[in-house]
Amino acid sequence: MISLTHIALHVADLEACVGFYQQYAGMYIIRDRRPHGEKGKRIVWLAERGRETSFIMVVLPGGPKKQQADNDFSHLGFALESKQAVDDIAEQADRDGILVWPCKQEPYPVGYYCGIKDPDGNFVEFSYGQPLGPGAEDCPNMVNLK
Structure with missing residues:
Protein backbone atom coordinates (compact mmCIF):
# COMPACT_ATOMS: atom_id res chain seq x y z
CA MET A 1 0.00 0.00 0.00
CA ILE A 2 1.13 3.57 -0.68
CA SER A 3 -0.30 6.81 0.71
CA LEU A 4 0.23 10.47 -0.12
CA THR A 5 1.10 12.01 3.27
CA HIS A 6 2.28 15.56 2.67
CA ILE A 7 3.15 18.36 0.32
CA ALA A 8 6.10 20.66 0.97
CA LEU A 9 6.11 24.24 -0.25
CA HIS A 10 9.34 26.24 -0.35
CA VAL A 11 8.01 29.80 0.08
CA ALA A 12 9.41 33.32 -0.01
CA ASP A 13 7.47 34.54 3.06
CA LEU A 14 6.96 31.77 5.60
CA GLU A 15 5.01 33.88 8.14
CA ALA A 16 2.58 35.22 5.53
CA CYS A 17 1.96 31.74 4.08
CA VAL A 18 1.41 30.14 7.48
CA GLY A 19 -1.07 32.91 8.36
CA PHE A 20 -2.85 32.52 5.03
CA TYR A 21 -3.40 28.77 5.41
CA GLN A 22 -4.53 29.25 9.00
CA GLN A 23 -7.03 31.98 8.04
CA TYR A 24 -8.37 30.68 4.74
CA ALA A 25 -7.99 26.90 5.03
CA GLY A 26 -8.48 26.48 8.78
CA MET A 27 -5.16 24.66 9.12
CA TYR A 28 -3.17 24.81 12.32
CA ILE A 29 0.44 24.30 13.29
CA ILE A 30 1.22 20.77 14.43
CA ARG A 31 5.00 21.12 14.36
CA ASP A 32 7.13 24.24 14.44
CA ARG A 33 10.80 23.42 14.37
CA ARG A 34 14.28 24.69 13.72
CA PRO A 35 16.37 21.67 12.71
CA HIS A 36 19.70 23.31 13.58
CA GLY A 37 18.74 25.06 16.81
CA GLU A 38 17.66 28.68 17.17
CA LYS A 39 19.90 29.78 14.28
CA GLY A 40 18.30 27.30 11.88
CA LYS A 41 15.49 28.16 9.51
CA ARG A 42 11.98 27.67 10.85
CA ILE A 43 10.01 24.81 9.27
CA VAL A 44 6.27 24.61 9.91
CA TRP A 45 3.96 21.62 9.55
CA LEU A 46 0.26 22.47 9.07
CA ALA A 47 -2.74 20.16 9.18
CA GLU A 48 -6.50 20.15 9.17
CA ARG A 49 -8.04 19.08 12.47
CA GLY A 50 -8.54 15.33 12.47
CA ARG A 51 -6.10 14.75 9.58
CA GLU A 52 -2.84 15.28 11.49
CA THR A 53 -1.64 11.74 10.80
CA SER A 54 -2.97 11.36 7.25
CA PHE A 55 -2.01 14.51 5.32
CA ILE A 56 -0.02 17.63 6.17
CA MET A 57 1.52 20.65 4.49
CA VAL A 58 5.15 21.46 5.24
CA VAL A 59 6.12 25.11 4.72
CA LEU A 60 9.82 25.85 4.28
CA PRO A 61 11.36 29.33 4.11
CA GLY A 62 13.68 30.81 1.52
CA GLY A 63 11.96 29.84 -1.71
CA PRO A 64 11.44 32.08 -4.71
CA LYS A 65 8.09 33.89 -4.99
CA LYS A 66 6.00 32.25 -7.72
CA GLN A 67 4.73 34.08 -10.78
CA GLN A 68 1.94 31.71 -11.77
CA ALA A 69 0.35 32.65 -15.11
CA ASP A 70 -3.41 33.20 -15.17
CA ASN A 71 -3.83 30.26 -17.58
CA ASP A 72 -1.78 27.90 -15.37
CA PHE A 73 -4.35 25.96 -13.38
CA SER A 74 -1.87 24.26 -11.05
CA HIS A 75 -3.33 24.60 -7.58
Whole structure:
Protein backbone atom coordinates (compact mmCIF):
# COMPACT_ATOMS: atom_id res chain seq x y z
CA MET A 1 0.00 0.00 0.00
CA ILE A 2 1.13 3.57 -0.68
CA SER A 3 -0.30 6.81 0.71
CA LEU A 4 0.23 10.47 -0.12
CA THR A 5 1.10 12.01 3.27
CA HIS A 6 2.28 15.56 2.67
CA ILE A 7 3.15 18.36 0.32
CA ALA A 8 6.10 20.66 0.97
CA LEU A 9 6.11 24.24 -0.25
CA HIS A 10 9.34 26.24 -0.35
CA VAL A 11 8.01 29.80 0.08
CA ALA A 12 9.41 33.32 -0.01
CA ASP A 13 7.47 34.54 3.06
CA LEU A 14 6.96 31.77 5.60
CA GLU A 15 5.01 33.88 8.14
CA ALA A 16 2.58 35.22 5.53
CA CYS A 17 1.96 31.74 4.08
CA VAL A 18 1.41 30.14 7.48
CA GLY A 19 -1.07 32.91 8.36
CA PHE A 20 -2.85 32.52 5.03
CA TYR A 21 -3.40 28.77 5.41
CA GLN A 22 -4.53 29.25 9.00
CA GLN A 23 -7.03 31.98 8.04
CA TYR A 24 -8.37 30.68 4.74
CA ALA A 25 -7.99 26.90 5.03
CA GLY A 26 -8.48 26.48 8.78
CA MET A 27 -5.16 24.66 9.12
CA TYR A 28 -3.17 24.81 12.32
CA ILE A 29 0.44 24.30 13.29
CA ILE A 30 1.22 20.77 14.43
CA ARG A 31 5.00 21.12 14.36
CA ASP A 32 7.13 24.24 14.44
CA ARG A 33 10.80 23.42 14.37
CA ARG A 34 14.28 24.69 13.72
CA PRO A 35 16.37 21.67 12.71
CA HIS A 36 19.70 23.31 13.58
CA GLY A 37 18.74 25.06 16.81
CA GLU A 38 17.66 28.68 17.17
CA LYS A 39 19.90 29.78 14.28
CA GLY A 40 18.30 27.30 11.88
CA LYS A 41 15.49 28.16 9.51
CA ARG A 42 11.98 27.67 10.85
CA ILE A 43 10.01 24.81 9.27
CA VAL A 44 6.27 24.61 9.91
CA TRP A 45 3.96 21.62 9.55
CA LEU A 46 0.26 22.47 9.07
CA ALA A 47 -2.74 20.16 9.18
CA GLU A 48 -6.50 20.15 9.17
CA ARG A 49 -8.04 19.08 12.47
CA GLY A 50 -8.54 15.33 12.47
CA ARG A 51 -6.10 14.75 9.58
CA GLU A 52 -2.84 15.28 11.49
CA THR A 53 -1.64 11.74 10.80
CA SER A 54 -2.97 11.36 7.25
CA PHE A 55 -2.01 14.51 5.32
CA ILE A 56 -0.02 17.63 6.17
CA MET A 57 1.52 20.65 4.49
CA VAL A 58 5.15 21.46 5.24
CA VAL A 59 6.12 25.11 4.72
CA LEU A 60 9.82 25.85 4.28
CA PRO A 61 11.36 29.33 4.11
CA GLY A 62 13.68 30.81 1.52
CA GLY A 63 11.96 29.84 -1.71
CA PRO A 64 11.44 32.08 -4.71
CA LYS A 65 8.09 33.89 -4.99
CA LYS A 66 6.00 32.25 -7.72
CA GLN A 67 4.73 34.08 -10.78
CA GLN A 68 1.94 31.71 -11.77
CA ALA A 69 0.35 32.65 -15.11
CA ASP A 70 -3.41 33.20 -15.17
CA ASN A 71 -3.83 30.26 -17.58
CA ASP A 72 -1.78 27.90 -15.37
CA PHE A 73 -4.35 25.96 -13.38
CA SER A 74 -1.87 24.26 -11.05
CA HIS A 75 -3.33 24.60 -7.58
CA LEU A 76 -3.93 23.22 -4.12
CA GLY A 77 -7.54 22.17 -3.57
CA PHE A 78 -9.64 22.38 -0.41
CA ALA A 79 -13.18 21.00 -0.20
CA LEU A 80 -15.76 22.92 1.82
CA GLU A 81 -19.06 21.88 3.37
CA SER A 82 -21.35 24.10 1.23
CA LYS A 83 -21.64 26.51 -1.66
CA GLN A 84 -22.15 29.27 0.90
CA ALA A 85 -18.76 28.46 2.45
CA VAL A 86 -17.18 28.83 -1.02
CA ASP A 87 -19.00 32.16 -1.47
CA ASP A 88 -17.75 33.34 1.92
CA ILE A 89 -14.12 32.53 1.05
CA ALA A 90 -14.48 34.26 -2.33
CA GLU A 91 -15.96 37.39 -0.74
CA GLN A 92 -13.13 37.60 1.80
CA ALA A 93 -10.51 36.97 -0.88
CA ASP A 94 -12.06 39.67 -3.07
CA ARG A 95 -11.88 42.14 -0.17
CA ASP A 96 -8.25 41.10 0.38
CA GLY A 97 -7.46 41.54 -3.35
CA ILE A 98 -6.42 37.91 -3.90
CA LEU A 99 -9.42 36.43 -5.77
CA VAL A 100 -8.26 34.96 -9.10
CA TRP A 101 -11.22 32.73 -10.09
CA PRO A 102 -14.65 34.04 -9.10
CA CYS A 103 -17.21 31.46 -7.97
CA LYS A 104 -18.36 29.24 -10.78
CA GLN A 105 -20.47 26.10 -11.16
CA GLU A 106 -18.98 23.48 -13.48
CA PRO A 107 -20.33 20.06 -14.48
CA TYR A 108 -19.42 17.00 -12.42
CA PRO A 109 -16.79 16.29 -11.20
CA VAL A 110 -15.58 19.90 -10.87
CA GLY A 111 -18.51 21.29 -8.86
CA TYR A 112 -18.74 24.80 -7.44
CA TYR A 113 -15.44 26.57 -6.82
CA CYS A 114 -13.40 29.74 -6.54
CA GLY A 115 -9.67 30.32 -6.66
CA ILE A 116 -7.45 32.64 -4.68
CA LYS A 117 -3.74 33.38 -4.57
CA ASP A 118 -1.67 32.64 -1.48
CA PRO A 119 1.07 35.11 -0.40
CA ASP A 120 3.66 33.12 -2.34
CA GLY A 121 1.72 33.23 -5.62
CA ASN A 122 0.27 29.70 -5.55
CA PHE A 123 -3.34 29.30 -6.68
CA VAL A 124 -5.63 27.70 -4.11
CA GLU A 125 -9.06 26.33 -5.00
CA PHE A 126 -11.97 26.11 -2.57
CA SER A 127 -14.78 23.88 -3.80
CA TYR A 128 -18.01 22.14 -2.97
CA GLY A 129 -19.59 19.17 -4.75
CA GLN A 130 -16.52 17.35 -5.98
CA PRO A 131 -16.33 13.57 -5.51
CA LEU A 132 -13.93 13.90 -2.57
CA GLY A 133 -13.92 15.73 0.73
CA PRO A 134 -16.95 17.40 2.33
CA GLY A 135 -19.91 17.33 -0.05
CA ALA A 136 -18.77 14.16 -1.83
CA GLU A 137 -21.70 12.26 -0.41
CA ASP A 138 -24.01 14.66 -2.28
CA CYS A 139 -22.44 13.92 -5.68
CA PRO A 140 -24.99 12.02 -7.78
CA ASN A 141 -22.33 10.45 -9.99
CA MET A 142 -20.02 9.26 -7.22
CA VAL A 143 -18.28 6.06 -8.26
CA ASN A 144 -17.39 3.45 -5.67
CA LEU A 145 -13.68 2.95 -6.16
CA LYS A 146 -13.26 0.13 -3.62
